[in-house]
Amino acid sequence: xxxxxxxxxxxxxxxxxxxxxxxxxxxxxxxxxxxxxxxxxxxxxxxxxxxxxxxxxxxxxxxxxxxxxxxxxxxxxxxxxxxxxxxxxxxxxxxxxxxxxxxxxxxxxxxxxxxxxxxxxxxxxxxxxxxxxxxxxxxxxxxxxxxxxxxxxxxxxxxxxxxxxxxxxxxxxxxxxxxxxxxxxxxxxxxxxxxxxxxxxxxxxxxxxxxxxxxxxxxxxxxxxxxxxxxxxxxxxxxxxxxxx
Amino acid sequence: xxxxxxxxxxxxxxxxxxxxxxxxxxxxxxxxxxxxxxxxxxxxxxxxxxxxxxxxxxxxxxxxxxxxxxxxxxxxxxxxxxxxxxxxxxxxxxxxxxxxxxxxxxxxxxxxxxxxxxxxxxxxxxxxxxxxxxxxxxxxxxxxxxxxxxxxxxxxxxxxxxxxxxxxxxxxxxxxxxxxxxxxxxxxxxxxxxxxxxxxxxxxxxxxxxxxxxxxxxxxxxxxxxxxxxxxxxxxxxxxxxxxxxxxxxxxxxxxxxxxxxxxxxxxxxxxxxxxxxxxxxxxxxxxxxxxxxxxxxxxxxxxxxxxxxxxxxxxxxxxxxxxxxxxxxxxxxxxxxxxxxxxxxxxxxxxxxxxxxxxxxxxxxxxxxxxxxxxxxxxxxxxxxxxxxxxxxxxxxxxxxxxxxxxxxxxxxxxxxxxxxxxxxxxxxxxxxxxxx
Numbered sequence: 001x002x003x004x005x006x007x008x009x010x011x012x013x014x015x016x017x018x019x020x021x022x023x024x025x026x027x028x029x030x031x032x033x034x035x036x037x038x039x040x041x042x043x044x045x046x047x048x049x050x051x052x053x054x055x056x057x058x059x060x061x062x063x064x065x066x067x068x069x070x071x072x073x074x075x076x077x078x079x080x081x082x083x084x085x086x087x088x089x090x091x092x093x094x095x096x097x098x099x100x101x102x103x104x105x106x107x108x109x110x111x112x113x114x115x116x117x118x119x120x121x122x123x124x125x126x127x128x129x130x131x132x133x134x135x136x137x138x139x140x141x142x143x144x145x146x147x148x149x150x151x152x153x154x155x156x157x158x159x160x161x162x163x164x165x166x167x168x169x170x171x172x173x174x175x176x177x178x179x180x181x182x183x184x185x186x187x188x189x190x191x192x193x194x195x196x197x198x199x200x201x202x203x204x205x206x207x208x209x210x211x212x213x214x215x216x217x218x219x220x221x222x223x224x225x226x227x228x229x230x231x232x233x234x235x236x237x238x239x240x241x242x243x244x245x
Numbered sequence: 246x247x248x249x250x251x252x253x254x255x256x257x258x259x260x261x262x263x264x265x266x267x268x269x270x271x272x273x274x275x276x277x278x279x280x281x282x283x284x285x286x287x288x289x290x291x292x293x294x295x296x297x298x299x300x301x302x303x304x305x306x307x308x309x310x311x312x313x314x315x316x317x318x319x320x321x322x323x324x325x326x327x328x329x330x331x332x333x334x335x336x337x338x339x340x341x342x343x344x345x346x347x348x349x350x351x352x353x354x355x356x357x358x359x360x361x362x363x364x365x366x367x368x369x370x371x372x373x374x375x376x377x378x379x380x381x382x383x384x385x386x387x388x389x390x391x392x393x394x395x396x397x398x399x400x401x402x403x404x405x406x407x408x409x410x411x412x413x414x415x416x417x418x419x420x421x422x423x424x425x426x427x428x429x430x431x432x433x434x435x436x437x438x439x440x441x442x443x444x445x446x447x448x449x450x451x452x453x454x455x456x457x458x459x460x461x462x463x464x465x466x467x468x469x470x471x472x473x474x475x476x477x478x479x480x481x482x483x484x485x486x487x488x489x490x491x492x493x494x495x496x497x498x499x500x501x502x503x504x505x506x507x508x509x510x511x512x513x514x515x516x517x518x519x520x521x522x523x524x525x526x527x528x529x530x531x532x533x534x535x536x537x538x539x540x541x542x543x544x545x546x547x548x549x550x551x552x553x554x555x556x557x558x559x560x561x562x563x564x565x566x567x568x569x570x571x572x573x574x575x576x577x578x579x580x581x582x583x584x585x586x587x588x589x590x591x592x593x594x595x596x597x598x599x600x601x602x603x604x605x606x607x608x609x610x611x612x613x614x615x616x617x618x619x620x621x622x623x624x625x626x627x628x629x630x631x632x633x634x635x636x637x638x639x640x641x642x643x644x645x646x647x648x649x650x651x652x653x654x655x656x657x658x659x660x661x662x663x664x665x666x667x668x669x670x671x672x673x674x675x676x677x678x679x680x681x682x683x
Contacts, residue, residue, distance in 0.1 A: 013270060013309065038271045045312040048323075049337060187270050191249030 001130075002052065002079035004028040006070060008059060008117065009087035011038050013186040014136065017205035018084055023051035025209075028077060032059030032070055061087045061113035062105070071120055081125050084134035084208075085114045090151045090188055103150050110154035115161050122169060129173035132212050135162040136179045139220065142229045146244050147194070159218075166217060177211050178218040179204075182225040197224070248303065256543050257293035258550030259611045259639050262300035262672060270309040272326075272417065278305060279415055280389030283668040286415040288328060288355030292362065293553045294639035295672040296410050305415060307357055313337075314418055321423040322380065327357030327416040332534060334423075339529055343423040344479075346378035350584075352534040357416040362636040363408030363597040365588065365604075367455040367477070367533060373591020374599050376407030378422045384414030387668045391417075405659030407594030410635055412660035412669050412680065428481025431455070431532040435523040437515065441470020441567050445603065448587040451476050455533070457586050460570065461511040462579030462607050463504070470570050472585070473518050475532075482526040492540040499547045502610055504577040511581055546610050551580070552639055554619050555606035557588055557599065558631035565629035566603050569622055573607060578615050583607035595652035595659075598634045606637070616640060635673070643677040653679060 005022050007015050010031035019029055023046040031039045031046075031054065039056035046054040057073060060066050074081055089109040096102045118133060125131040140148055141155030159178055166176035183189055183198045199222045207221035220226040232245070248265035267284070269275040278284070284303040297304075310328035317323075321343040323334070332352020334345050349364045358364075363376040372378070381395035384406065392414065394403040406413045434453070438444045444458055453476035460472035500506075536542055543551065558566045573579050583606065590601040609615035619640055626633060632649040633641055647653050657680050660669075667680060674680055 011271065035271065035273070037273065041272065041312055041314065044314060048313040048316040187247070187268070190268055191247040 002028060002077070004030060004074060004077040004079065004081055006030045006032060006074055006081070006083040006121070008032050008061070008083065008085045008114065010042060010056075011035050012086050012188075013201040014181070014184060014204055015084070015086035016042060017201040018086070018134075018208055019046055020049055021205050021209045023047075023049040023054065026050055026052050028052045029054040030070070030074060030077075031056045034058065034060055061117070062108050064113075064116055067117050067120055070117075071124060074121075075124055080130045081121075081128060082132045082134070082212075083118070083121055084136070085118070086136050087114060088136070088138075088155075088188075090148065092192075093146070093148050093150065096150050106150050107154050107157075110151065111157040111161065114158060118161075118165060122165065122174075125169065125174050126172035131169075131174045133162070133165060133169065133174070133176045134179060134208060134212060135159075135165075135176065136181065136208075137162070139180050139182050139225050139229050141180070143232055143240070175215050177208070177216055179208055179211065180218065180220045180225065180229075182220070182222060182228070197222075253287075253290065253298070253304075254550075255290055255292050255294050255297055255639075257552055257611070257637075257639060258543060258546075258548075259552060260295035260298055260672060262295075262298035262304075264299055264301055265303045266306050267303070268306040268309055272310070275305070275310060275415070275417065276385060276389065276391075279385040279387060283387035283415075283664075285411050285669045285671050286327075286357060288358035289330060289353045291351060291354045291358065293637045295676060296362070296635060297358075298672040299670075300672050307355060307415070310417070311355075315420075318342075321425060322420060323423060324418060324420040325356055326418050327360070328355050330355055331359060332530060332537065335529055335533075338423060339426055339429040342425055342427075344426050344529065345375075345421060346372050346424045347375040348533050349375075350534065350536070352530060352537050356419055356421070360407060360416055360419060361409060361411045362634075363592065363594050363599075364636070365591075365599050367457045367475075367586070369591060369599060370456070370587050370589040371454050372424070373589060374407075374593050374597055376593025376597065377591055378424075379407065379593070380420040380422055382406060382419045383417045384663070385417050386414040386663050387666060390414075401655070401659055402663065404594045405596075405656050405663075408592070408597035408635070409594055409656060409660070410596065410674065410679075411671065412656075412674060413663040414669070426479040426529070428479065429529055430480050430482050430526050431477045431529050432480045432482060432524065432526050433475055433477040433532050435518045435525075436474045436476070437518050437520055437522065438472050438474050440467065441570055444470055444472060444474070444585060445563055447474050448585070448603070451587070454478055457584055459514075460583045460585045460605070460607075461515055462570070462573050462581075462583040463508045463511050463577065464515075465574045469574050470567065471515060472583075473515065477532055479529065480526060490538045490540060493542055493544040496544045496548045497546070499549065499610065501545060501547070502580050507579065507581055508577075514581065546580070546608075549611045551611050552609045552615060552619060553582075553606055553637045554609065554622055555604060555634040555637045556622065556626040556631050557602050557604040557634075558626065558629045559600060559602040562629035562631070563603055565625055565631075566605060569605065569625050572618070572621065572625075576614075576618050578609050578612070578618055580608040580610065595656035596635060596650050598632060598636070600632060602631065606634075641677070643679065646677050646679070657681070
């Protein structure tokens, strides 16, 4: 069966690595984002790497008006429809403290925008009784920390949403993979202080592809973040509130 | 664009730098950088020396600019952004019948780096240097100018950029003519070589399109210059499975590559090939990129790093090369990594390394004694009318290098024209004063 992947936020390093993996499997790719020049160049790159077809389409997570054309376009594709959500934004907590309107955009970029898009797409997937949703959240969503709790809260909301969506889509024959990356070497983390155990986007992309193939529910990538986050989650709030990790 | 302050180094880790690094992921970001804050570019940092460093200044990391911009399966012409790795091109296109015409001894270098050093490979005697297969390049020059150069258009700029160590602009993209391959494998013939003289005779007589010799830099007496000759052809034959990659997780202590261990290792390695020779079929990458399965192998040399001495000596002065090998063997300073190869005359640029002759490349752990030895080897190279490689040399003086590269003034004039403010000058260009005293 032919497989189509919608890649939301396709110009990010993680998305690009994931899309290249899909291209090498011979999938069809629909690249969604704002920088049309870059998306078109990426589409050419993916075709040269083996994609059955690759196309660029405008998508702005803050503009729900851009959602419907993507759904209409993908409905024309035969076979399995899949979507991978790589959109997000991570302003520093200090920037958010200085400008609380950023809380709203962080919520849209990391949670409500993608959720809105998925809400319109999922009926199409249900109708075809197949397909996978990959939602990229973050280890930051596992516990609110002083350094970036607004971002963490939005990612946590998205993870909860994905959990419910999995509950729903499984009944229709589809699947949802929740991906919780640790620190990844992307433009978002470039030059940000306090990064450690930074993984390459290629490593994360390989982990996600494997998780999709094996129908995993929730993955940490790289895998050792499961252990780190389990320990962090076990710290009693009484102690945790005094820590700055 | 975010700038990240970091320490970085070339592959040999002798020279290091600290400075701000930008890593654009999109063409528009790179163009904006070259307009507002022009800086030299670096790729995968596989040059051994300071050719990619800009200590105290800024540098642009090109490794995320790695898209394929066009590919024609009929002609094997591919246009790529400069940050894509050579090994990636082999991996992607060999199954479709094409590989880059020239590949170096590791798959990690970027196309931009391959151009900046006009690299050569095991088929240099047949197909020449990397730059000879570049159909055109697009350069971003300080101030934001975008210039296309090819062997026909902006010819002098093109020749100043092939092997031009990044001084004519940041290479945004390049169009390459690949060569056809019947499959994804290589048939490799290994022959034990007993002495230096036999080595040169076998290299001269080899009819294979790919050949290279591993030389035991510790053997003395009658065995001096012994080694293994590897000759190979592309093939579609069945092959053994590729080995998984492993990483050297930490810097080894300095005794790891001491004289007795190297001597033992080399003797065993030489005997690995039976006296009657050996033929095997393996993946292309396993033959052309032999060390790529050992990530970070430069850590084998410990924290102090290492030097790679590489020279090329004209055919008629092969006797000097023999003296060079003899000197190295007597010194007991060599590491197991030493290769010898017959080069053709192919070169694409004004500062290109190749010349018709024999090239020798050998690693030395960074020690004062090794640096004294390398200085002597340099003097012998000069005496032989030979040349040192700008992608590797970390010790030579400007006068030595300029004498070896008769076209350097024409090159410097092109660099001056492209970058009048000297914003692309790197530590090596400063060390050798290749662009005057800027």
